[in-house]
Amino acid sequence: MSATLYAILYGVAQQLEVIRPKFVSKTHEYVLCYARNQVLLDMFYAPISASARKEYRLQDSIGTYREKDFVFQNPSKNENQRYWISCPDGELVRPKDGYIYRYIKKTFDEALKANTIVFKRSERGPLVTKEGMQAHWNIYTNKYLGDGTGAPSSLLGIEDSDNLVGTYNRGVKDLEYLFGKLRIFNNSKPVDLIKFFMRMVGVSDNDVVLDFFSGSATTAEAVMRANAEDGGNRRFILVQLPEECKENTPASQAGYRNICEIGKERIRRVARAIASQTDCTKIVHGGVRGF
Incomplete structure (x- = not known):
């Protein structure tokens, strides 16, 4: 069990020590999927990889x-x-x-x-x-081959262009693109990973994506960029405790008091970036509200 998963399930206080691997580099994480009522849940679908498509x-x-x-x-x-x-x-x-x-x-x-x-x-x-x-x-x-989709693999691709979900480093670079070299948030999920999950469960136009542990607002960026790609009108609701940024961290030194402020600023910067790249205003209409 990964240290991250253990901390989520049992709490950091119960975690005596994290054993660091000496001989291999950890390059994977686990994603747990839950449904309130599995009977109402459609099948998961993902694009068939380019290598698999060649078999057809x-x-x-x-x-x-x-x-x-x-x-x-x-x-x-x-x-x-x-x-x-x-x-x-x-x-x-x-x-x-x-x-x-x-x-x-x-x-x-x-x-x-x-x-x-x-x-x-x-x-x-x-x-x-x-x-x-x-x-x-x-x-x-x-x-x-049909529509080119099938059940997603248990090991999501990081190199296949059709199923690109990125790595931890990709999540870091997503933030660097918006905030410069400032290491403003640790352990941010890659935007492509969230977009992959949205495709997998069929999130489409006018759907609302809810993220109860939104962190640096990766989910918001994924929704906004998906809308920019296909002209959709997906919306998002993010929930995050206003955890204070620790003193002397890059985030606090940049003037951010808590995680929520980082998330809100990311949303603003993503909106500006997309608008400048696509000359499109539809995706940012209505702005964003915080409570």
Whole structure:
């Protein structure tokens, strides 16, 4: 468990010591996702990476696709995914022990009728015959590229241009771009990371993004820049305790009394930066209010 996560869950007072790694550099963090009612939550979607998109080399009347194993390793004994299938030469096959089909029978029949099931000769596939012998076929299904999105990886990319989420250093540079070389806030999240989460859950025009631990207002910048990119009208609500800036820190020396003042100034600077870059005033209309 990371020191940051431990402190959040148990409190800094319970944290006796932080063990610094001697042999590896820590370059990852964990993101915990919660939903008040998971039933009402849509699936998460993220752009398919450029490297993954290259695997979609085939084309038919439906669209661009790649062939995917129809039979895969799974210890499930569910007979709904272990039925007999008749191959092109009449050979009846089913998965070996430890394997199941990707679809139940009804879905398979529909895919077969739609010509999205592919049979290929194979002497080493995961299928057996009625006699328990190695089958002479393997089965594949067409997986279509569609809108170019899929379930996000558990390891978010930092180099892939389609799934760029940045690193700790990226968060530092985001602030340096606005405040100069002044190290005004530590541990700021990268703007691209928040924008990625917004895309992942489908935050769109007129939605409101709520951040209850807003810190340096990274979420506000992410929302504003997303609006600038697509002309959206997303809004944000930030909540942050007015924690005082410690004495003799760059923030206090720059005249900021608490974290909230840093966040408000960041919002002002982002608005000016975007307006000057895009010659656009829509994204900053109404300004920002603090309470």
